[in-house]
Each structure stands twice: as structure tokens, then as C-alpha cells.
Amino acid sequence: xxxxxxxxxxxxxxxxxxxxxxxxxxxxxxxxxxxxxxxxxxxxxxxxxxxxxxxxxxxxxxxxxxxxxxxxxxxxxxxxxxxxxxxxxxxxxxxxxxxxxxxxxxxxxxxxxxxxxxxxxxxxxxxxxxxxxxxxxxxxxxxxxxxxxxxxxxxxxxxxxxxxxxxxxxxxxxxxxxxxxxxxxxxxxxxxxxxxxxxxxxxxxxxxxxxxxxxxxxxxxxxxxxxxxxxxxxxxxxxxxxxxxxxxxxxxxxxxxxxxxxxxxxxxxxxxxxxxxxxxxxxxxxxxxxxxxxxxxxxxxxxxxxxxxxxxxxxxxxxxxxxxxxxxxxxxxxxxxxxxxxxxxxxxxxxxxxxxxxxxxxxxxxxxxxxxxxxxxxxxxxxxxxxxxxxxxxxxxxxxxxxxxxxxxxxxxxxxxxxxxxxxxxxxxxxxxxxxxxxxxxxxxxxxxxxxxxxxxxxxxxxxxxxxxxxxxxxxxxxxxxxxxxxxxxxxxxxxxxxxxxxxxxxxxxxxxxxxxxxxxxxxxxxxxxxxxxxxxxxxxxxxxxxxxxxxxx
Amino acid sequence: xxxxxxxxxxxxxxxxxxxxxxxxxxxxxxxxxxxxxxxxxxxxxxxxxxxxxxxxxxxxxxxxxxxxxxxxxxxxxxxxxxxxxxxxxxxxxxxxxxxxxxxxxxxxxxxxxxxxxxxxxxxxxxxxxxxxxxxxxxxxxxxxxxxxxxxxxxxxxxxxxxxxxxxxxxxxxxxxxxxxxxxxxxxxxxxxxxxxxxxxxxxxxxxxxxxxxxxxxxxxxxxxxxxxxxxxxxxxxxxxxxxxxxxxxxxxxxxxxxxxxxxxxxxx
Numbered sequence: 032x033x034x035x036x037x038x039x040x041x042x043x044x045x046x047x048x049x050x051x052x053x054x055x056x057x058x059x060x061x062x063x064x065x066x067x068x069x070x071x072x073x074x075x076x077x078x079x080x081x082x083x084x085x086x087x088x089x090x091x092x093x094x095x096x097x098x099x100x101x102x103x104x105x106x107x108x109x110x111x112x113x114x115x116x117x118x119x120x121x122x123x124x125x126x127x128x129x130x131x132x133x134x135x136x137x138x139x140x141x142x143x144x145x146x147x148x149x150x151x152x153x154x155x156x157x158x159x160x161x162x163x164x165x166x167x168x169x170x171x172x173x174x175x176x177x178x179x180x181x182x183x184x185x186x187x188x189x190x191x192x193x194x195x196x197x198x199x200x201x202x203x204x205x206x207x208x209x210x211x212x213x214x215x216x217x218x219x220x221x222x223x224x225x226x227x228x229x230x231x232x233x234x235x236x237x238x239x240x241x242x243x244x245x246x247x248x249x250x251x252x253x254x255x256x257x258x259x260x261x262x263x264x265x266x267x268x269x270x271x272x273x274x275x276x277x278x279x280x281x282x283x284x285x286x287x288x289x290x291x292x293x294x295x296x297x298x299x300x301x302x303x304x305x306x307x308x309x310x311x312x313x314x315x316x317x318x319x320x321x322x323x324x325x326x327x328x329x330x331x332x333x334x335x336x337x338x339x340x341x342x343x344x345x346x347x348x349x350x351x352x353x354x355x356x357x358x359x360x361x362x363x364x365x366x367x368x369x370x371x372x373x374x375x376x377x378x379x380x381x382x383x384x385x386x387x388x389x390x391x392x393x394x395x396x397x398x399x400x401x402x403x404x405x406x407x408x409x410x411x412x413x414x415x416x417x418x419x420x421x422x423x424x425x426x427x428x429x430x431x432x433x434x435x436x437x438x439x440x441x442x443x444x445x446x447x448x449x450x451x452x453x454x455x456x457x458x459x460x461x462x463x464x465x466x467x468x469x470x471x472x473x474x475x476x477x478x479x480x481x482x483x484x485x486x487x488x489x490x491x492x493x494x495x496x497x498x499x500x501x502x503x504x505x506x507x508x509x510x511x512x513x514x515x516x517x518x519x520x521x522x523x524x525x526x527x528x529x530x531x532x533x534x535x536x537x538x539x540x541x542x543x544x545x546x547x548x549x550x551x552x553x554x555x556x557x558x559x560x561x562x563x564x565x566x567x568x569x570x571x572x573x574x575x576x577x578x579x580x581x582x583x584x585x
Numbered sequence: 586x587x588x589x590x591x592x593x594x595x596x597x598x599x600x601x602x603x604x605x606x607x608x609x610x611x612x613x614x615x616x617x618x619x620x621x622x623x624x625x626x627x628x629x630x631x632x633x634x635x636x637x638x639x640x641x642x643x644x645x646x647x648x649x650x651x652x653x654x655x656x657x658x659x660x661x662x663x664x665x666x667x668x669x670x671x672x673x674x675x676x677x678x679x680x681x682x683x684x685x686x687x688x689x690x691x692x693x694x695x696x697x698x699x700x701x702x703x704x705x706x707x708x709x710x711x712x713x714x715x716x717x718x719x720x721x722x723x724x725x726x727x728x729x730x731x732x733x734x735x736x737x738x739x740x741x742x743x744x745x746x747x748x749x750x751x752x753x754x755x756x757x758x759x760x761x762x763x764x765x766x767x768x769x770x771x772x773x774x775x776x777x778x779x780x781x782x783x784x785x786x787x788x789x790x791x792x793x794x795x796x797x798x799x800x801x802x803x804x805x806x807x808x809x810x811x812x813x814x815x816x817x818x819x820x821x822x823x824x825x826x827x828x829x830x831x832x833x834x835x836x837x838x839x840x841x842x843x844x845x846x847x848x849x850x851x852x853x
Contacts, residue, residue, distance in 0.1 A: 107720035358721055 034513060035060045035068040041077030041492060044463040045084065047472070047481035051460045057082060059488040062513035066484050073515075075508060077492050083463050084480050085144030085489030085511065089470040090265070090295050090330045091411040092342050093134050094148045094162035094171065096155040100361050101128045101340050101373045101412070108338070108375075119522045121167075127338045127375075127412045135167035139516055141420055142491030142506040145471075145479055147532075148173035149265065149295065149410075150214060150344050152365040153180075154556065156206035157563055163531055164569045168511055170479075170489075172532035172574075174265045175206045176344050176369040178213030178247060179220055182549045187250045188242045194545055196254040200538035201546065203260075205562035207533045209474075209574070210262040211255055212295075214344040215269050216247040219370035222347040229347040230269055231306075233282045244269050248286050256290055258536040259576035261475025263291035263328075271296075272348055274304035277313035281320050289326050289580055293473060296332020296410040297321075298392040310387060312448045314394035322400045325581040328473045330406035333392035333423050334385065335415030336378045336440075342413060346370025367553050378415065380440035387444040388414075390437075396427055397453040402464040403472060403582060420466070421503035427457040428499045459495075462503075472582045475574060476532070488513035531571040586616065587639035590648025590669075594633060596624040597672065601655045603630070605644050605663025605682065613638060641666075651691060657684050660701065673710070676703050679727070689733070698746065699726045706821070708733035708752065716742030722763055732822050737774065740767050743784070751822035759786045762846060768812065770824055781839050781846035789828060789851045798838030798848055805832045806849070827853075 036059040043050050043057065058068040092098050102109070105126065112125035114133040123133030138146055151159040151173045163171040177183055177199065186195040199211065217235075221228040234243045251264045268283045270276035280300040284292060294300065301317040302310035321327050341349055346362055349372025353360040356376055363371040378385045392414070399405040407424070411417040426433050437445050445451065457465075471480020478487045492508040509517035514526045543558075550558040586608055599622040602608070608616055617631030630636070639645050643664040646656065653672045657665050660679040667684065673691040676684050681701045692710035695703055696717055709731045715738050716723030724743045734752035744763035756774035759767050762781035773792040787809070813829045816822055828851060836848040 104719070106718055110717065 034062075035072035036075060036488075036510070036513065036515065037068055037072045038075045038077050038082060038490070038492070041075075041080055041082035042495070043082045043482060044460055045482040046460055046464045046468040048483045050482070052081075057482055057490070059490075059510070059513045062488055064482055064484055064486045064488050075492070075515075077508070079495060080507060081459060081493045081495050081502075082482070083142070083491050083493070084467045084471070084482055084486070085491050085509070086138075086142050086466050087470040087474065087476070087480050088138070088143055088146040088408060088411075088417065089293075089406045089473060090149045090332070090408045091146050091417055092149055092413070093146055093411070094131070094166060095151040095159035095173065097150070097342050097344075097363065097371050097373055098128060098148075099158070099162070100363055100371075101342050101375075102130065104359060104361055104373060105340070105375055117522060119525045121525065127340050127416050128342075131162050131165040132167060135169050136522070137418060139168045139509050139511070139522075140505065141417070141503065142493065142509055143169060143417075143420075143466075144489035144491075144509070144511045145170045145476070145532075146417075147171065147209060147474065150174060150176050150212050150267075150369075151206070151208070152176045152344070152369045152371070153202055153206040153208075154366055154368055154561075156208065157567070160207060160531065160563070160568065166529075167525055167527045168516060168529060170530050170532055172209035174210050174212035175203060175208035176214060176365075177202060177211050177251070178216035178266075179218070179344075179369045181220060181367040181553070182546065184217070184220070184242055184247065187246055192250070192253075194542060195250060196257055197538045197542040198546060199251070199254045200258050200536040201542050201562075203258075204535055204538065207531070207563050207568060207571070209532055209534055210260050211251055211264045212267070212344075213248060213251055213264055214267040214369065215244075215271065215347065216251075216266075217242060217244040218269055219344070219346055222350070223370065233269055233279050233286075245282070245286050248283060252287055252290050252292060260534050260536065261574045261576060262473065263287075263293050265293045265295050267295050267343070267345060268300045270306075271299050271345060272302075272352070273306050274302050274308055274310040275306050277301050277303055277316055280317060284320055284324065284327050287326060289324075291326045291328070291580060291582075294321075294327065294329040296408065296413065297329040298332045298334065298388065298395055298414070299410070301391050301395060310384060312387060312391045312394060314391050314398055315449075318395055318398040318400075321404065322398075325401075325404070325583065328404045328406070328582060330408040330410070330470075331392050331395055332408055332410035332414050333396075333419075334378055334388040335409055335419040335422065336380045336385065336389065337415060337419075339376045339378055339415050340412040341372065341374040341376055344369045344371055346372045348372065349374050352376075366555060367549075383441050383444045386441035387448065389440065390444060390448040390450045393426060393433070394448060394450050394453065396457075396465075397450075397455045402457075402461045403469045405465060406470045406473060407462075407465045421500045424457075424462055424466075424503050425498070425500035428459075428462065430454050430456050462499075528570065531568060532574055533571055534576065535573045536576060586613070587637045587645040588616075588630075588634040588647065589637070590633060590646075590650055590653075591635050592633050593649070594623055594652050596652070598623050598628075598633060598653045599655050600630075600653050601658040603644070603646065603656045603665075604658065604660040605665065606659070606661055608644060609663060651689075654691075657682070660684070670707070676701070679703075690731070692736075695727070695729055696723055698724045698729075702728045703730070704820070705729075705731045705733070709735040709739075709750075711736040711755070712738045712741060714740045714743055714746060714748055716761075721761075724765075730820055730822075732820060734771060740765070743767075749816060749820070749822070751820070751824075759784065762786070768816075770822065778839060778846060778848050780842055782842045783845045785847050785849065787833070787849040789824070792850065794836055794848065794850075795839065797840040798836040799840065799844075801835040801837050801847075803832050803834055803852060805830065809833070809849075 108126035109124035114123040116122035123130035303313035360374040496502040689707035732751040737755035753771035833849040
């Protein structure tokens with residue numbers, strides 16, 4: 032079989048290699064980009080089309096136990112959006128939390144070829160890996176929840192730094208994760224132990240382990256740095272969603288010093304005002320700090336109006352929010368590791384808070400000076416489905432459209448923001464950075480997010496249209512690892528040879544003797560059954576460790 | 586148009602196309618070629634029904650159709666007359682028009698209906714006018730009359746519709762009711778009106794009232810007089826004339842929800 036492809040006449044956007052809208056040829060062989068191919072290669076004429084690397088979603092919730100719980104919680108949502116079988120693709124169900132097959136296909140129809148699941152408790156990592164294997168087309172990896180792990184917290188509290196680092200490495204290996212995720216560090220345990228108790232401040236000491244969130248964050252940043260993971264700790268800050276939480280966010284970023292740190296869905300962490308009252312925008316303060324500190328990367332977590340589902344390991348937050356929409360919610364048990372809360376939700380333009388959240392997200396995009404460190408995300412499905420990405424792109428690229436959209440939402444919220452004054456419009460090159468090149472660089476994925484020689488041949492080709500939503504909604508061609516999947520807007524293949532991205536830091540085997548007694552005492556599962564064997568994995572690739580102090584050194 | 590069942594399907598037949606909206610525009614020959622799903626296989630309507638012209642200006646369907654689902658789905662206008670028993674999902678998501686069934690009906694009648702009328706002369710199954718599993722609301726308008734008995738979960742999560750039952754009801758009648766009216770003449774199952782937010786459930790027979798309901802008063806609502814006369818004129822439900830001027834105990838609940846629903850129970 033001829034596996035060579037040549038793309039000619041396309042307008043190439045490859046920010047990593049400083050190619051901004053230049054017409055050049057791209058050659059693909061054996062799933063990689065090469066400098067030339069034989070004359071027998073299949074030729075794709077991309078005249079007048081934009082050629083970009085495949086999209087990389089740095090933060091979404093698409094696999095694992097809580098995603099599945101959300102699917103089970105909302106059968107009515109699936110019924111309204113069936114995903115039909117075609118000659119080349121399998122059937123599934125859509126809605127705000129699509130089934131595994133539909134997730135893969137729908138990401139592909141937006142031109143995305145990599146997506147990282149953002150929160151999996153290690154206890155359920157097997158489930159996440161199984162679902163990832165079942166999600167076609169896109170490469171996956173997941174971040175493992177360790178921020179509320181009781182055992183690790185006790186190691187930090189006792190100052191056993193070396194053992195803590197080894198234990199983190201053991202947990203990453205045991206769960207086959209990509210990096211560490213901290214969700215409301217130090218907040219879940221007190222909530223589980225005492226009725227609705229949460230940490231209110233980063234220097235607060237919880238009642239269960241005498242430890243402040245700052246100490247937890249600091250210890251994890253240190254450990255991840257020393258282990259040299261490709262991506263720094265991925266943090267969902269304390270006080271997320273509360274008015275006046277921007278202080279906590281800035282303090283969290285300060286904790287990192289000049290070490291790298293990724294703030295997840297930063298929009299939810301950028302509220303001014305008093306706790307318990309209506310929020311105000313603090314996008315200026317937040318973007319000012321992010322702009323000035325090259326070690327910080329973040330994804331936005333843009334809120335889009337319409338259906339959404341809160342799906343988070345921040346159980347105290349879901350417990351609080353369940354009061355706003357008294358229908359159904361789930362709080363699942365994750366033993367000594369983390370929390371879990373799920374709540375179906377609707378964002379409505381006429382509601383002050385929702386409109387403000389929408390505006391704050393856009394402000395953060397428009398105020399940030401360095402697109403490499405700000406990543407497009409809706410924190411799918413927390414801020415809205417990933418199917419909203421084309422609309423977000425249009426809002427960023429079209430000032431007039433944004434102004435028109437602002438007229439149809441809560442005016443009190445709009446008047447309290449500076450969104451109307453921001454006339455910046457993203458260019459195609461900048462969009463390419465925030466959806467592809469940037470996240471790949473933040474994740475330390477050297478073979479993704481660019482079109483240089485040796486990169487993975489994950490390529491998307493869009494027709495260049497005036498309506499950017501339309502343009503990004505339907506790529507004409509999508510390629511994954513050199514295989515043409517979508518041709519002329521139609522699936523022509525259901526390519527499932529995909530990989531799980533993971534890390535495998537080295538650790539001292541003797542740490543298992545330290546961890547095991549805790550399992551014997553507190554876990555429902557035997558220590559020997561907990562860690563996932565390498566044999567259990569399907570296709571996977573270990574990303575080499577290379578953490579630096581900022582993404583530019585990679 | 587007249588459809589007569591000539592072959593009993595082995596597995597349920599999904600007959601979403603049997604509505605005036607689809608068939609009225611077609612000639613009998615074309616109607617025979619309309620596609621239906623028999624299990625997961627596509628079949629022609631003619632494989633199961635004889636199609637002929639009818640003198641009446643309505644869609645007549647005849648036969649024992651307890652395995653035929655979704656007749657009148659998404660119907661917006663016109664009239665269907667069904668002579669015989671009918672299967673589940675009759676009038677699913679209908680917005681207007683009238684369906685009359687001279688026979689018994691299956692489960693899940695009229696899910697997500699928002700307008701129109703359904704009149705069943707026989708008995709009904711479970712979950713009539715009920716919200717689908719997971720959804721907070723289902724039926725949002727219209728009128729459903731069942732002259733016989735019905736089973737459990739009548740009007741689950743219903744808003745703004747009227748249901749009249751001539752016979753007995755199963756358990757959980759009007760559970761999670763949002764708004765609308767349910768009137769029943771026969772014996773009631775347990776937990777009537779559990780979790781109701783607003784709306785009215787009117788019962789002629791004594792029933793077990795949940796502890797989350799509180800007693801208000803004994804009175805004689807005027808609108809009920811009109812309601813009973815409407816039922817007498819429109820249906821063949823036989824009821825005692827004493828109901829028309831009768832007094833009703835009013836209970837409000839459910840206290841675990843907004844406590845704004847009412848349960849009217851005939852006293853004497």
C-alpha cells in the first residue's frame with residue numbers, strides 16, 4: 032500500500048517553525064512528515080486552503096469514571112442527539128457528554144487529533160485507559176489526581192520529601208498518567224470528613240491533615256520538576272468559581288516561583304468581588320501576572336451559552352452549585368484519593384453571572400500578550416461542549432461579531448467588563464498557536480503541533496472562508512498519523528491505530544514498602560491489584576522527560 | 586385513507602410514518618411504499634398493511650396493533666381513528682390533531698406531547714404522558730382521555746396538560762408533577778402526587794395521602810362543575826351526578842418540593 036501523501040498549493044500555518052501563511056509543499060511518509068516523497072505519492076491539491084497541524088486539546092473530560100457517570104446521569108440528552116453509523120464510522124450518542132466513538136469522530140470533524148483527559152483518580156485509571164482505547168482517531172493521555180491523596184499529604188506534612196517524590200513517581204507509573212493534576216488541593220478531604228467544610232484560603236490549614244494548600248502545591252511542583260515530567264502540575268485552584276478568588280489564583284502562581292505551572296480553566300479563577308456575592312471581572316489582574324511570568328501556562332475554560340455539565344473532582348464546589356439547579360447531581364466515592372461531583376447545567380446569556388463568565392473568558396484571550404501560553408479550551412463539558420470551539424474562534428477573530436453577540440446578553444454584566452473596548456482580533460496564525468502549536472508545546476509534545484520534518488503527520492486542511500465558525504467547523508481534509516480520515520468533509524476511514532501518551536519516571540522500588548501499609552489499612556483494593564501492568568496497555572508512547580523553566584527552552 | 590393490518594409483525598414495528606402529516610399527501614399506491622422499521626430492518630408499509638381509500642376525511646387504522654409503536658409521532662394536525670389495540674409511544678411528541686383509539690393502549694402513550702388530543706376508550710398501560718427517564722419534564726400540553734384503567738406513573742413530570750382517567754390508576758400517579766391537571770374516577774394506587782411541585786390531582790375515590798401533604802379545607806371548586814359537564818358531554822365515562830355539586834378535601838403538597846400542588850379528594 033502506498034502510504035505517501037503530498038499536499039500541494041496549501042497555505043501553510045506552522046507557527047513553531049515560523050511559517051505564517053506561506054504556500055509550500057508538505058510530504059508525508061509512514062505517518063511522519065518528511066522532506067520529499069516519491070512521484071507515486073497521492074497528491075492533495077489544497078489551493079486556497081489553510082494547512083495546519085492537527086488540533087491539541089490540553090484540557091477536556093472525555094474518558095474515565097466521572098465522564099461515564101455523567102453519561103448515565105443524562106439519558107435524555109443522548110436521546111436527542113443520536114450519532115448514526117456510516118459506512119466508515121460506528122454509531123454512538125452525542126449530547127453534551129458524547130459516547131466514546133462519537134467523541135473521537137466529533138473531535139476529528141473539528142480538526143483535532145489529540146485530546147488530554149484532565150482528571151482521573153488513580154483508582155479508576157484502568158477504566159479511563161479502556162475508554163481511551165475505545166475513543167477512535169484522537170491520541171489521548173490523562174492527568175492523574177493526586178492533590179487530595181491522603182497518603183501523599185501525610186508525607187508532605189511529615190516533611191519526607193525524598194519519599195514523597197518517589198511516591199509521586201510510583202503513582203504516575205501505577206496509573207500510566209501523563210502528569211499530576213491538583214484539584215482544589217487540600218480541599219476535598221475536609222469536605223468529605225466534615226459537613227461542607229472547604230478551604231477558603233491558600234494558607235488555610237485543613238482539619239484533617241495539618242497542611243495548607245500552598246505546601247501541597249509547592250511539594251508537587253518540586254516533585255514534578257525533579258522527576259522532569261514533560262508537563263508541569265496541572266492545577267485547578269482553590270476557591271474555584273467563588274467571587275474574589277483571583278487572589279488565590281495569583282498566590283498559587285506565585286507559589287511556583289520561576290518553576291513551570293499550568294493553571295487549568297483560568298477563567299473560573301478570575302473573579303473579583305466578595306465571596307458569596309455577585310462576581311466581577313478580574314481578568315486584568317490575572318492576565319497581567321500571566322503576561323509577566325513566562326513560567327506560567329494556562330488554558331482558558333471559556334464558558335459558552337447552552338448546555339453544559341459540571342464535572343469535577345472538586346466535590347465541595349458541586350455540592351454548593353447543586354443548590355442553583357435543584358435537579359440531579361452525583362457525588363461519587365473515590366476513597367482516599369480525591370472527590371467527584373457531577374451536575375447538569377445550562378449557561379444562559381440573560382443571567383448576570385453566566386454572561387460575566389463568558390465575557391471574562393474572552394477578556395483573558397484578548398488581554399494576553401503571548402498566545403503561546405494561553406490555550407483555547409471550554410473545559411469540556413464544564414464550560415460547554417468542545418463542539419463550541421469554532422464559535423469561540425469566531426468570537427476571537429471577528430470584533431463586529433463579538434460586539435453583536437454582546438448585545439444579546441445581560442447588559443449589566445457587559446457594562447461591568449472592558450470587553451467592548453478590546454478591539455483586538457486574532458489572526459489565523461494566532462488561532463493556530465492557541466489551538467495547536469501552543470498546547471503541544473505546553474505539553475512538551477515535540478512531534479505534535481507543528482509541520483516540521485519528523486513531526487507526526489496529524490494535519491488539518493480548512494477552506495479559508497470569511498465566516499470563521501463555518502471554516503473551523505468543517506475541515507476539508509483531516510489526517511492522523513499520515514492516514515487520510517476525512518476527505519472532502521466526509522469520513523473515508525475509521526483509523527483506530529491510536530496511542531496513549533504517558534510518562535514513566537524512574538523510581539526506587541523500595542517506596543512500595545512504604546505505601547503498602549496504607550493500602551492494607553484504608554483501601555478497598557489490594558495493593559498488588561492497584562498498579563496497572565504495562566501488558567495491560569494497548570498502543571502507547573512514553574513521552575521523554577524534559578521539563579524546563581518555561582516552554583521556550585523546549 | 587384506511588390501513589388494515591394483514592400480517593402481525595414478529596417484533597415491534599416502528600411506524601413513525603403513520604401520521605396524517607406524512608400520508609395525507611400521498612396516493613394509496615405511494616403509501617404502500619412508505620418505509621417503516623421492523624426491528625432493525627427497513628420494510629414497506631404495504632408488507633404489513635392493506636391500503637385503501639376511505640370515505641371519511643381521516644386516517645383510519647385497523648387491526649390488533651399491540652406490537653406497533655409510534656403511530657402519530659410528531660403529528661401536527663388531522664385525525665387518526667384506530668380500531669383495535671395499539672402499542673407503545675402512540676402520539677409521541679405530537680403537537681396537534683386528534684387520535685381516537687377504540688381499544689386498549691400500551692405503555693408510554695404520548696411522551697413529550699405538546700398539543701392535540703388523544704382519546705382511548707379502553708385501558709392504558711404504564712407511564713402514560715410520562716417524562717422519559719432522566720428528563721425532568723415530558724408532556725407539556727394537550728389532552729389525554731382514557732376511559733378505562735391505567736397502570737403506574739401516569740403523568741410523571743407532566744406540565745400543562747390535562748389527563749382524565751375513567752377507571753383505576755396504578756402507583757405513583759402524578760409523580761414529580763410540574764403543572765397541569767389529572768382527574769381520576771377509580772381506585773388509586775399508592776404515593777399519588779409524590780414530589781409534585783404544582784398542578785392538580787383530583788380523585789373521586791379515597792386514597793392514601795402521603796405524610797408530606799398538609800390538609801387545607803373542604804370546598805367545592807366551581808371549575809370542577811364545568812369540568813365534569815365537559816367529561817359527560819365528550820366521553821362515555823359513567824359517573825355519579827353527585828360529583829358535579831360535590832365537596833372536595835383540599836390537600837397541598839408535596840412539602841419536599843415547593844408545596845404548591847393540590848390534591849382534591851371527593852368527600853360527599
